[in-house]
Amino acid sequence: MQSLDPSPQIHALGLTGLLVRFSDHLTDAANRAAIAFRAAVEAEAWPGVEETSSSLAATYLRFDPLRLSHQDLTAKLRALLAQADWYAAPAPSGRRLWRIPTVYGGAHGPQLAEAAGLAGQSEAEAVATLSRARMRVLTLGFAPGQPYLGELPEQWNIPRQNSVTPQVPAGALVVAVRQFVLFANPSPTGWRHIGQTAFRCFRAECADPFTLRAGDEVEFCAVTPAEFANLQADSRSNGGASVEPLA
Amino acid sequence: MTALLVLSAGAGVTVQDQGRPGHIGLGLSCGGAADRLALAEGAALLRQSPDLAALEMAGFGGSFTATGPLRIALTGAPMRATLDGAPLAWNASHALPSGARLEIGGAQSGVYGYLSVGGGFATETFLGARATHLAVGIGRGLAAGDRLPIGADTGDVVGLGLAVADRFNGGRVRVIASLQTALFPEAEIARFQATPFHRDARANRQGVRLLPDGDGFGLASGQSILSEIITPGDIQIPGDGAPFVLLPEAQTTGGYPRIGTVLPADLPLVAQCPAGGALRFAFVTLEEAMALHRTYQTATAQLSRHCAPLLRDPRDMPDLLSYQLISGMITGTEDA
Numbered sequence: 001m002q003s004l005d006p007s008p009q010i011h012a013l014g015l016t017g018l019l020v021r022f023s024d025h026l027t028d029a030a031n032r033a034a035i036a037f038r039a040a041v042e043a044e045a046w047p048g049v050e051e052t053s054s055s056l057a058a059t060y061l062r063f064d065p066l067r068l069s070h071q072d073l074t075a076k077l078r079a080l081l082a083q084a085d086w087y088a089a090p091a092p093s094g095r096r097l098w099r100i101p102t103v104y105g106g107a108h109g110p111q112l113a114e115a116a117g118l119a120g121q122s123e124a125e126a127v128a129t130l131s132r133a134r135m136r137v138l139t140l141g142f143a144p145g146q147p148y149l150g151e152l153p154e155q156w157n158i159p160r161q162n163s164v165t166p167q168v169p170a171g172a173l174v175v176a177v178r179q180f181v182l183f184a185n186p187s188p189t190g191w192r193h194i195g196q197t198a199f200r201c202f203r204a205e206c207a208d209p210f211t212l213r214a215g216d217e218v219e220f221c222a223v224t225p226a227e228f229a230n231l232q233a234d235s236r237s238n239g240g241a242s243v244e245p246l247a
Numbered sequence: 248m249t250a251l252l253v254l255s256a257g258a259g260v261t262v263q264d265q266g267r268p269g270h271i272g273l274g275l276s277c278g279g280a281a282d283r284l285a286l287a288e289g290a291a292l293l294r295q296s297p298d299l300a301a302l303e304m305a306g307f308g309g310s311f312t313a314t315g316p317l318r319i320a321l322t323g324a325p326m327r328a329t330l331d332g333a334p335l336a337w338n339a340s341h342a343l344p345s346g347a348r349l350e351i352g353g354a355q356s357g358v359y360g361y362l363s364v365g366g367g368f369a370t371e372t373f374l375g376a377r378a379t380h381l382a383v384g385i386g387r388g389l390a391a392g393d394r395l396p397i398g399a400d401t402g403d404v405v406g407l408g409l410a411v412a413d414r415f416n417g418g419r420v421r422v423i424a425s426l427q428t429a430l431f432p433e434a435e436i437a438r439f440q441a442t443p444f445h446r447d448a449r450a451n452r453q454g455v456r457l458l459p460d461g462d463g464f465g466l467a468s469g470q471s472i473l474s475e476i477i478t479p480g481d482i483q484i485p486g487d488g489a490p491f492v493l494l495p496e497a498q499t500t501g502g503y504p505r506i507g508t509v510l511p512a513d514l515p516l517v518a519q520c521p522a523g524g525a526l527r528f529a530f531v532t533l534e535e536a537m538a539l540h541r542t543y544q545t546a547t548a549q550l551s552r553h554c555a556p557l558l559r560d561p562r563d564m565p566d567l568l569s570y571q572l573i574s575g576m577i578t579g580t581e582d583a
Binding site for chain 2: 209
């Protein structure tokens with residue numbers, strides 16, 4: 001059982017930032033609250049607020065404290081927080097469903113067996129669970145366009161590794177704590193590498209280089225290594241991914 | 248269009264401006280000049296907008312020539328600079344005649360030197376900015392053969408100098424409490440402020456690692472913190488207890504506890520601290536921080552008021568170190 005969400009807390013983040021934290025751990029309700037509250041702050045367009053974003057369970061505002069004082073901005077945020085039950089906010093509109101072909105296990109996902117073992121599943125059961133899970137983009141962060149996706153069933157609440165894998169390739173799918181990360185760039189990671197996609201989260205050559213948005217849903221459909229090789233060779237598609245609007 | 252030709256360049260010469268804010272929610276950090284004050288100083292010396300792009304030179308400059316007459320300004324970490332062999336004053340603006348050879352050597356102190364040009368560099372923009380973001384692969388370091396277009400220059404003043412306080416050899420850094428400061432015991436916060444740190448060799452545009460004299464500052468509970476937005480100046484404490492101060496190209500989120508955040512006014516001093524340089528931290532209250540911030544922002548906006556004509560054309564000066572150009576300032580270009 002998850003504990004009830006606490007009330008949101010406002011913290012300073014540097015001299016030019018405030019953070020509205022909806023929870024100190026990830027919950028679905030806190031994540032939806034963070035995304036919805038960010039949209040509400042954007043709609044307010046307060047002079048002096050220069051940028052907003054949402055992370056796993058918080059909304060961040062960067063502002064010019066010489067135009068808008070910490071005290072005044074905090075008061076505005078408290079008033080806006082009081083206007084709604086943000087934890088009950090629906091997922092954002094304009095969301096999309098992505099299907100991203102993924103090859104699980106083997107050389108493309110060398111830690112699948114280990115991760116499946118921690119989740120109490122065989123490799124085949126793990127692939128069935130992971131490839132059918134409808135995951136939601138909780139936030140983009142760390143690297144451009146890089147999604148954190150949740151949440152897998154409770155049995156996949158597996159810990160991070162004690163040591164760090166020196167490098168996984170771009171497009172690597174890694175798992176820990178009921179979440180996936182789909183790496184934008186070659187990267188070290190403390191999460192377990194269970195699959196590989198040819199999907200690019202950030203495409204500098206495109207007019208909109210950021211492929212995914214917070215709130216989008218993603219299925220990481222299983223393909224064979226041979227199908228994956230064909231997708232890798234096809235430069236016209238983004239790793240064979242398909243996309244459709246969600247109602 | 249006039250262009251600057253790169254004849255040779257050090258390993259970390261990039262086009263930089265104020266970066267591309269507004270994409271932190273998409274995972275892209277702002278980037279831009281590591282020392283924003285140096286960018287503002289270059290703009291003030293050329294009497295132009297600080298939003299124009301300049302060259303940032305990490306540790307070493309390069310050799311350059313222009314296809315037409317240019318105005319240039321040299322700011323940030325002082326570097327040995329010559330124009331067709333004659334020494335050029337640092338923290339000053341100069342005329343660069345068409346075809347003349349500008350040589351900029353290694354940093355004498357500090358890390359990042361800046362070459363600003365009248366009209367600014369007019370390289371292609373990406374998401375509204377020209378800044379190279381090495382960490383995510385937007386743009387790249389410059390190399391011999393590169394040709395950088397330059398925008399129309401509406402000014403004509405050269406030969407100005409600017410007195411600049413030394414921020415190139417470490418010093419005292421003011422910080423404010425941040426998200427996880429309260430997780431650190433009071434005794435550790437006191438020890439953090441009493442401890443001298445030395446800048447490690449590991450440093451780039453993403454951040455600088457600092458080695459404490461004595462024990463590190465690691466927290467036992469560090470692994471369980473929810474990953475959260477990073478802002479430049481955040482001081483992360485990874486497992487080994489040696490702080491990382493994060494700079495403009497840092498990742499957008501981080502899960503290590505943050506003991507505090509460096510004030511924007513003191514961030515240039517951290518970015519410019521050379522390897523081995525000594526830094527100390529001092530916490531200030533929000534009220535004190537705001538007063539310092541207001542002073543810093545006002546001073547930065549009024550830099551051009553303090554640009555004054557160099558007393559002599561530096562090209563006529565055989566030994567610049569014997570001249571004190573402006574009260575309190577000696578420009579750092581020695582005779583070879």
